[in-house]
Amino acid sequence: MRTSLGLVLLLALAGPGLLTGQQLEIAEPFKVGTFEIDGEPEVGIVLRDQHIVELDRANRALELNPAYPPIPLPSDMLDLIARYDYGMKQRLYEIVNHLADNDMIDGNRPDYVHDVEDVHILPPIMYPGKVLNAAVNFYSHVNESGTPDEIREARRQRRENRGVPYLFLKPTRGAIIGTGDAIVIPYGRDRTDWEVELGAVIGRAAKYVSASHAENYVFGYMVTIDVSDRGGRPPGGFGQGSDWFVGKGHDTFAPQGPWIVPKEFYGNPMEILRQTLAIEGDVLQEARGGDMIHSLWELIEYGSSIVTLFPGDVINNGTSGGTAAGVANQRNQEVRYLQPGQTVEASIDGIGTLVHPVVSEPEPQGLTGAQLPPVRTYRRNQ
DSSP states (O other): OHHHHHHHHHHHHTOTTTTTTOOOOOSSOOEEEEEEETTEEEEEEEETTTEEEEHHHHHHHHTTSTTSOOOOOOSSHHHHHHHGGGTHHHHHHHHHHHHHHTTTTTTSOOTTEEEGGGSEEEOSSSOOSOEEEESSOBGGGTTTTSOHHHHHHHHHHHHHTOOSOOEEEEOOTTTEEOTTSOEEEOTTOOOEEOOEEEEEEEOSOBSSOOGGGGGGGEEEEEEEEOOEETTOOOSSSSOOSOOHHHHHOSTTOEEEEEEEEEGGGTOOHHHHOEEEEEETTEEEEEEEGGGBSSOHHHHHHHHHTTSOBOTTOEEEOOOOSOSHHHHHHHHTSOOOOOOTTOEEEEEETTTEEEEEEEEEOOOOOSOOSOSOOOGGGTOSOO
16 A cells, blocks of 8 residues: 555656656647857757747746656756656656746746847757768759759669668767857868758667668757868878868868757658758758658668667758759859858758858968868869
8 A cells, every 4th residue: 555655646746747647738849959048058948939948947946836846957958868758858848838828938937038039059969979961862962063964864863773871970079060150161172062951860879770660769850051161182192082071071060950849849851841041042952851862761770770879969861952063053153162251041941040151261370281281272173
């Protein structure tokens, strides 16, 4: 009898919804992100894309009610993602419901709820263990610079011989920036390109995960940009093929954010995805999931067949047509790569928009000659 009463008491203290075994309903959908609050990075809840709720203070206010037992809060976004299905999802739902039910979002708003324009938005995950990007994973991105006949033939061949995906690693700390931060064109690198992508955030450890079950391993989705250096490497030395480190690895070349949409509030990206990118307001990229060569779930299966994916790791789905060379070919004009002073806007419907000014890097001093040289020193009119 004592054991039974103790179990009932424990379930009662665990909060609404658990005693009946029913899933707690949510008053309205939310997103999660990382924000600078009083000079420190803090995990926050995003409501209506307009308001930022400080998670730690909102939780303390909720726990004043004895119906909500104290729980340890995540130290950062990586911790939240890892614990989302182990109690954090329940608590976030409870906080959002408490705010909505008591008119504390637009009405009697506490001081731990901020307008989005009043806080500095940081990268949502600081920082993922690894970022995997899919190369040439949209049919519209196959041979963008060819003639119309060459493009049609290349895409026909790609459909008939999909093969397995091509994934490459992108750096995290240093490369990852949040919305509003500047994309820095490295000194002497004058062929900087843009690629909007969907970032799928892994929610639990995944190894040899089937594509048919891959969605179960996703926490949520965010907007990403795979900024790319098309200048290549200088002649001589070891290897004359593609240099993915040079092409993808520069600082600021991996914008992410502005926040993460938990998957239950987004839907199936293979059915609803629409990703766009604009330079100075001119929309240059627009694509949907149906243009993808390998589905997001196939990318997860492939990636997890090589490395274990951990909570907070990111897999980017690849980009579509409309990169610099592709736009030049479509508009019969000279290739115009990203320039200092421009603004990049990358959006995904239902998630949000990244906005980044573009700046140039000053010439470095005191180097010995082993550095990556300016493109103009080995490529002229190529």
